[in-house]
Amino acid sequence: MDTAPDPPMWTVADAPRRLPVLGHSVPLRRAPLEFLSSLSERGDLVRLRLGGKDIHLACHHELVDRILKDPRTFDWGGPFYEKTQLLMGNSLGNCPYRDHRRQRRLVQPSFRLDRIASYAPVMRRELDAELRSWRPGGVVEVNDALHAVTARVGAKVLLSTDIAGEAIDRILHCLPVVMEGMYQRVVTPWGWLYRLPTPGNRRFEAARVRLREVVDDIIRRYRASGVDHGDLMSGLLQSRDERTGDALTDTEVHDMVMNFLTAATETTATALCWALYLLAEHPDREARLHDETDRLVGDRPLDHDDLPALDYTHRVITEVLRLYPPGWMVTRVVTEETELAGQRLPVGSLVMYSTYALHRNPRLFAEPERFDPDRWLPERARQVPRGAMIPFGAGSWKCIGDTFAMMETVLSLATIAARWRLRLVPGTRVRPEPRALVAMGRLPMVTEPRQPGSR
């Protein structure tokens, strides 16, 4: 496997297919995943041109690591993120380093392991309700179904029904409209387009305003009740900075709620969809998963304590997160003049990396396109260079929900696999779609029950 070259050995190259004026916008729009993945052959650091500016793409995992571990020099930012502030304000995953550290200290206690473990029954209830609606031989649009489940789990872990009540339904109604609108504004950032009074713009604006009102109202109700409801919202409101005694302001709580709802829904649902798709395409690996769930799960409800035993399920999810990590393009902005791979980067330069490309680099992973859960057996996993596998990011902005996400995806996949075998509807074409994350389109699957108690 790869070892780090000494600094003078770094290779720096210009990306191919640059056009006058347009720079690299054409290949980046047409086939971004393929284009970015192809660039690691060119060099450790590759220069692209976009919007009249140079952007440096770090292809070597040690350069990516350097960027992520030096948040003062390589700060949060870039056009990709700035639009998301429309929805999430200056929240945890959406703010520069100077604000981030304080917020992270305040939010971290809400993600303590004991709190996360207590959310397993919520996950179980929501998934059970969905699985009970499946019929033998029926067709389920799995992508929609799992997005709805993870959105309900996210909302109910965040907010207790006893206090938030039907506000949760209103949130779940507005959220997809707002998320789709946000995505459009990120990928086609033409401000004027969104000021036109089109039905789509009106729907987005109405949902955004409604969501803001509903969340603000819930915060007021929580503050007035002054009780710990054992949910994430209570954790956020009670949190105090040990150093300063500071609490999160209402605006910060609001933005964090939006951040949480968006970060917790699509990522986990998409990982589950990729897992179910890959298993349907690889019956031998599916059979091994079924062996594990037949032995350990059956028709029994799963809990956080079951996680350590679900070895193969865990390896499947890890391999899915290698092949389809959400962060296909992560950017940072240089805040003080620095050097990367021998290149001088002035203040304001944009650097980026693609987790998708990194995880498919043949110098880091043998047969990178192969779905091989066993590459995460401990003896093989040890050979993966440090910093090469980063589905949850690394450094200051590392995903705060990683334990939550692993619990939800592993328990959900084991529960589904114990009860149902899913087959792709013939003719379904599944391709990675680089949207806000590496998404997939529709995933209609036929449901075959695996045991009498499956419903």
Ligand code: HEM
């Ligand atoms: C498979 C599931 C998930 C994956 C792969 C994932 C991945 C990531 C990545 C790569 C980042 C860092 C982005 C950057 O460096 O700019 C991140 C940040 C974040 N994620 Fe996740 N995520 C997942 C699920 C979740 C869940 C379930 C939650 C909430 C419970 C969550 C909440 C967050 C938050 C709040 C941040 C910002 C953290 C900070 O800036 O301090 N994520 N996630």
